[in-house]
Amino acid sequence: MSYLPYAVAAWLFLIGLYGVISSRNLVHLIICVGVIQSSSYVLLLAVGYRTGAAAPVFVDIPVGTRAVDPVVQALMLTDVVVEVTVVALLLALAIQVHKRHGTLNPDELRKLKG
Amino acid sequence: MTRRIRQRFFLISAAALALCFVWGYADLPPFGHVSSSYANIVNAISVPQRHITDAVTAVNFDVRGFDTLGEEFILFTSVLGVILLMRRTKDEPAGDHEDKAPGRKVPPVSDAVRVTTLLLMAPTILFGWYIVVHGQVTPGGGFQGGVILSSAPLLLYLCGSYPKFRGAAAPRLIEIAEALGAAGYILIGGACVALGGLFLENLLPLGTTGTLTSGGMVPFINLGVGLEVSGGFTLILLVYLEELMEEKE
Amino acid sequence: MIVLQALILMFVAAAGTAVVFTRDPTSQAIVVSFYGLLLGIMFFVFQAPDVALSQIVVGAIALPLMIMLALARVKKQSRKAQK
């Protein structure tokens, strides 16, 4: 267990990369970019976790209780926003690509060779 | 490169990259045993010094508030970007938009669906609002609540009232709300300077821990973020919806 | 607790792989929404309720919605082109 989360993070990164290079559809490719992003969630989450500690919300627990890392969680919140905005931009691009090229297959987009 | 060459080339590189991952990650402290004095200090000061019970909110809106300012502008920029990318260019035929083509058939929606979705509207808005305002007390805050709020106009679409919504120039109002939210964050920061502090320095009275007004300027930032996020997401979804509806067969 | 954590991590890894290998975008939109939900549950299990909430509203709702809208737009155009 002590290295499983890290292994999952690494796996998600690599499998997402594989999805991107082997994709035949831009929408699929964009979702794979999202999978790469989720690797960073898992890694950050694992880095911020403390065995047996509580969530850093001191409502029902007294101040001073051992809590997990709030800083990392704040970073992850930013990360979530970054992901969704990047995906929104990329999907908009993909829609326009389809409008102009009539295809979403990256193999058929050869406008920029050389 | 052909597909096969690309895949082989990638697999070799990925194997090497996997080695880097293994070496790097194996050197990490075992899971659950990472320590950070930064985190410990933040956990220790969030309630006594800031009267904020949710330490994550304390980091996001107070200690590292400037990051969140950047984050708001990432969303703001993306919204502008999506609007820019989806705009109608001159060479496109001015499609038969539903407000320009009154004869367009509105998809039939049964009264039952209409009533249910409208009934869902109120709880959605309430829930979103609840999540926004309790940001410094319980998990949640401007971002999470904002996204929930942005799903309300979508319900309108589901129940077929979207043309009315659009007709009421609501998108324009949402644009204004979004820009105000983004500008508001900077204005709050600037107000701190005007009050004699540094940018984003929390100078307001801190209030009673656990109430909606605790945390000094945090509730204000929270509201600004909620405005910006709900507006931003609504706009993104609206642009996508319009794009979907503009070309009818 | 540890068993639960290990299980959810395994599920996340498996679901991530499934997202990549679902080649048809429409089915993928459903798989990715499930994946978003799983990530949200994982955040809860690992004591990150704030992130869990935003992951669920974004990963299980907003993101799949955008993907569906984009796909619907693309499909409509393809149908039009075929006519």
Add this chain to the structure above:
Amino acid sequence: MRLLPVLPVVTPLITAAVLALLTKLLPRGWSSLIAIASAVATAAAGALLFEGSLQQPIIYWFGNWKPKGHIALGISFAIDPIGAGLATFAAVLTAAALIYASKYFDSVENHFHALILCFLGAMCGFSLTGDMFNLFVFFELMSAAAFALCAYKTEDPGALQGALNFAVTNTIGAYFVLTGLALLYARTGALNMAQMSEALAAHSGGKLVLVAFAFVSCGYLVKAAVVPFHFWLADAHAVAPSPVCVLFSGVMVEMGLYAFTRIYWAIFDRTLHAHIPSLRVLFISIGVATALLGAIMCFSQRNLKRLLAFSTISHVGLMTLGIGLFTAGGLAGAALYTVGHGLVKGGLFLAAGILLHRFSTVDELDLHGRGRTEKWAGFVFFAGALGLAGLPPSGVSAGDDLIHEAAQAVGYHWIRWISFFAGAVTSAAVLRATCRIFFGWGPRRADEPGGAPKTQEARETDRSRQATPAIMTGPAVVLVMAGILLSFTPHLKRVATQSSITFQNPEGYTARVLRANPEPTPPAPVPADNSHLLGIVALVCAAIGAVCYLFSKPFRSTSHWILRPLGVLHTLHSGHVGDYVAFLTFGIAAFGLVCIFCLK
């Protein structure tokens, strides 16, 4: 001083929000006026910060969260002359681009100006911040604005594809940065650069630090477009609107190099200092490969914007050589080179934009002889060729001098021949295009078997194209003249060297940030003013090469024969996003393995 350090970031951002707020309400022309004013104000604030930080670097803690017991809590700006100078330069280029665009991109509804201002705010924050995660946030903000701006001409299929390649590769690069950052946080428990540096120095090394170094560096080097991460650059530049290209080429790409340099000196130097000789070999190899590949690809293009884009890649390689020396002189040279190159390249892209405006094409052969009426654009192209070759009064030559001197000091005197070659070839390519377009020299038809195929361009301007208004030629001429006369600025080399010494002082940096303890930096040695005149030779070679290429058929055939094996390079630049990501994976894996095995 309570507000000034924030101004370069918040001025453009709040103006962007106001512009979005007032869209449709402002009369035509006002939004560009407001945007220009905002960029000028940003430049002024940046210049004040530059002036201030020359005396003493400025540390600014947001929200007044000062370090507690030497542990940084809040986010700090750590402003030194190089960062402030870069922010100022970004604002100056933005102002020029906005002035150029004011007449033709003034469609109030499309948020063009607001996006450019967000882009500027992000670049300023990026160059001033002293916090690792804040750097990432501004990196993403910069990227989000850049992706949208790149695809501005949505009616051009190429623009969408170029923007998509750009967005996917850079986003993946950003995730590598984030992964490296998470590793560093796990080891150090800090996000502030100074604190990370201190924690790493206290801890014995280990592979984690090397892997984190590789991921973070490569993530930012993707933005810097060094080989093998360069593929997206030519695609993005070929399709983006010309004023946006000015910012992409002139400053955004250099931001990637800046970020690498910053994190190396602020975080990793105390841990990796003993390995500088190995790192030097690594970065000089990358730089040489980038410079040569860019130069060769540049000469074989016929699309003017793609030609300029590959020349940017080549010059980025030369800047990489400068910072890859890991000495104050090298960094100072790279800094001057950045400014000199950015000004010249900005002018050239604007001139290419003028041609696109008049003739709806930037294809060199289609434009053959048609540019005779466009005297000013021709002048800019000619002057730009001088600037790229490194003719002495130019900023590029000043940078070259410093880099050569620094290289000699650490035993890499042959680097001058690389910059000679890259300067001569890129300059020859621009001269060739100038002679063809503005003088009508050379054959009208192509007899070029290899080389890049012809491309179609979408118009980027509307209204009448009968004449070119002064508002378009003005910024182009001013930028290029500033670029080739930059060396006349007094104390240029001394200020640059002094700033670099401040920059490369990790102990001083940590003391300033964490202990508010200003350590005086040792004064810089006055650099010898020995212009190596190599630029003149490069220019002469470039001129001879260009003229021979245009008039002598045997010369052309020979050069094609020599370049034929390089056809494989054209095949590699396939425009396929999968290929690009495969190369990115390869590059990062190779960089990582080299770090692990050579820097133990």
